[in-house]
Amino acid sequence: MQLTSDQVKKVAKLANLPLSEDEEEKYAGQLSVVLEYINQLNKVDTKGVEPTYNVSGNENALRSDEAESCLTQADALLNGSNITNGFFVTKGVFKEE
Amino acid sequence: MADIQSLTLTETMQALERKEFSEGELNLTYQKRIAKLNDKLNVYLDIQVTKTGIPAAIKDLISTKGIRTSAGSKIIENYKPPYNATVINKLIANGVSLIGKTNQDEFAMGSSGENSAYRVTKNPWDLTKVPGGSSSGSAAAVAADMCVFSLGTDTGGSIRQPASLCGVVGLKPSYGRVSRYGAIAMSSSLDQIGPITKSVEDAAKVLEWISGPDGYDSNCSNFKFQNNTPAARTNFKFQIDLKGLKVGIPKEYFGKGIDPGVEQVIKKAIKKLEELGAEIVEISLPHSEYALAVYYIIMPSEVSSNLARFDGIRYGLTRDKFGSEPKRRIMLGTYALSSGYYEAYFKKAAQVRTLIIQDFQKAFGKVDVIVGPVSPTVAWDLGKKTDDPLSMYLSDIYTVPASLAGLCGLSVPCGFSEGLPVGLHILGKQFDEATVFKVGYAYEQATQWHLKKPEIARSLEEGDNV
Numbered sequence: 001m002q003l004t005s006d007q008v009k010k011v012a013k014l015a016n017l018p019l020s021e022d023e024e025e026k027y028a029g030q031l032s033v034v035l036e037y038i039n040q041l042n043k044v045d046t047k048g049v050e051p052t053y054n055v056s057g058n059e060n061a062l063r064s065d066e067a068e069s070c071l072t073q074a075d076a077l078l079n080g081s082n083i084t085n086g087f088f089v090t091k092g093v094f095k096e097e
Numbered sequence: 098m099a100d101i102q103s104l105t106l107t108e109t110m111q112a113l114e115r116k117e118f119s120e121g122e123l124n125l126t127y128q129k130r131i132a133k134l135n136d137k138l139n140v141y142l143d144i145q146v147t148k149t150g151i152p153a154a155i156k157d158l159i160s161t162k163g164i165r166t167s168a169g170s171k172i173i174e175n176y177k178p179p180y181n182a183t184v185i186n187k188l189i190a191n192g193v194s195l196i197g198k199t200n201q202d203e204f205a206m207g208s209s210g211e212n213s214a215y216r217v218t219k220n221p222w223d224l225t226k227v228p229g230g231s232s233s234g235s236a237a238a239v240a241a242d243m244c245v246f247s248l249g250t251d252t253g254g255s256i257r258q259p260a261s262l263c264g265v266v267g268l269k270p271s272y273g274r275v276s277r278y279g280a281i282a283m284s285s286s287l288d289q290i291g292p293i294t295k296s297v298e299d300a301a302k303v304l305e306w307i308s309g310p311d312g313y314d315s316n317c318s319n320f321k322f323q324n325n326t327p328a329a330r331t332n333f334k335f336q337i338d339l340k341g342l343k344v345g346i347p348k349e350y351f352g353k354g355i356d357p358g359v360e361q362v363i364k365k366a367i368k369k370l371e372e373l374g375a376e377i378v379e380i381s382l383p384h385s386e387y388a389l390a391v392y393y394i395i396m397p398s399e400v401s402s403n404l405a406r407f408d409g410i411r412y413g414l415t416r417d418k419f420g421s422e423p424k425r426r427i428m429l430g431t432y433a434l435s436s437g438y439y440e441a442y443f444k445k446a447a448q449v450r451t452l453i454i455q456d457f458q459k460a461f462g463k464v465d466v467i468v469g470p471v472s473p474t475v476a477w478d479l480g481k482k483t484d485d486p487l488s489m490y491l492s493d494i495y496t497v498p499a500s501l502a503g504l505c506g507l508s509v510p511c512g513f514s515e516g517l518p519v520g521l522h523i524l525g526k527q528f529d530e531a532t533v534f535k536v537g538y539a540y541e542q543a544t545q546w547h548l549k550k551p552e553i554a555r556s557l558e559e560g561d562n563v
Contacts, residue, residue: 010435014435016408018415030425034429037389040387040390041391044387051450053447055503056272056503078179082410
């Protein structure tokens with residue numbers, strides 16, 4: 001199956017991934033080849049088969065409800081590129097850009 | 098006495114105990130080797146000057162407090178984690194020092210090392226060949242004696258495949274055996290941290306150090322791997338026959354797609370297991386041909402979710418700094434999870450995953466371990482597969498099924514084809530590393546392959562030109 005350039009643009013937007021036009025074209029081709037390969041799964045009869053999402057065998061991993069030490073504010077902010085008054089600065093959420 | 102750098106972890110610890118050399122001399126030996134060899138092999142992205150402890154190399158995907166952890170990516174080029182991964186704290190508690198962070202495919206995405214955003218790691222056996230990936234530097238560091246042992250991570254083969262291509266021992270522990278806290282997540286239902294070592298015994302020792310419960314990874318099992326049980330002791334010291342043990346050979350793993358030279362080496366290794374007393378049983382894993390297709394839905398889907406955290410706010414740069422492989426996988430995963438495609442791709446893949454697991458369950462009803470090749474070929478030429486993602490993905494065809502099923506898998510050196518190392522793949526039931534180690538150890542003791550070293554790992558005297 002062949003991905004259209006519009007589909008690639010839409011997926012890139014959903015993934016918040018800025019792509020150049022060259023990249024859009026490259027990925028349209030390469031992803032189509034991979035999806036073609038993946039489509040062989042349609043040959044497998046999976047009627048009534050439960051999906052597997054986790055293989056740890058763990059259920060409801062709990063710990064005792066006790067306070068533990070955590071990162072200090074200074075440590076947590078250490079790698080941020082835009083810090084003001086002890087906070088991360090982000091883009092506005094409700095503003096149109 | 099043998100050269101310090103050629104000693105295994107176990108031998109190094111014994112020599113330190115007997116005071117044959119000091120921790121200072123040990124660290125200096127490795128520092129000198131790294132200074133001489135790193136520019137040729139591009140094994141390390143960051144080198145630490147250590148003076149005490151047992152020097153280990155750590156894949157750059159694993160967080161080390163205050164030490165740059167870039168995951169082989171430009172997007173977190175200058176990231177210094179404010180905390181250690183659980184495995185790092187556990188190693189430090191056992192007297193290990195961190196001698197450096199090893200090169201890798203960006204965010205552990207690749208099978209050749211060539212997706213590193215920095216430099217390309219070379220295979221110590223032949224500098225024109227790939228070392229495998231994604232734990233490229235971790236495998237090459239052990240092969241070239243540039244550390245005592247290393248840690249890698251394995252999502253679809255990233256410990257076993259480079260270990261095979263570099264001729265060293267590599268273990269992917271069972272899913273849930275080792276805490277992933279502090280390992281930068283790629284595909285959370287598959288990722289595991291594990292050791293790359295100079296011997297099977299070393300791999301068991303490191304697993305004992307790093308396994309066990311951790312409140313910071315809810316998928317981590319409470320069962321610590323015990324290397325000190327009488328059974329394990331017996332395995333490692335005396336018992337080298339495999340009488341009563343059943344070894345399954347999947348008929349699907351031979352024939353189409355495998356390089357004839359590799360096939361020949363693997364068949365010889367299987368013969369050796371038979372000579373050691375094991376019973377060889379042909380088994381069938383009929384859904385294994387779909388494993389790679391399942392993997393290339395589930396893994397990118399989880400990648401697209403995990404890599405959403407790189408938004409340039411709390412750490413790192415903006416998303417345009419991702420390299421092309423992470424971008425490709427984010428795109429693929431986002432597509433597979435997007436409205437209208439979820440049922441057809443993600444759910445379908447999760448169902449086929451169940452069938453793959455059931456194949457293994459049936460097989461393990463009849464056999465104790467499953468044996469085959471790690472990689473269909475030996476190390477290939479640098480640059481050969483970089484423009485063809487699907488052909489690169491196919492390099493993991495034998496390692497991916499066990500990852501989907503959460504099994505443990507070991508790569509043990511078992512010979513050479515075209516002068517390059519071949520690894521024997523030993524798969525065990527989930528949480529049955531003990532049996533996998535027993536088979537690996539018996540094979541290792543009965544052969545000499547693990548003692549072979551690449552030319553570049555030979556002793557270096559001052560002023561030597563390698």
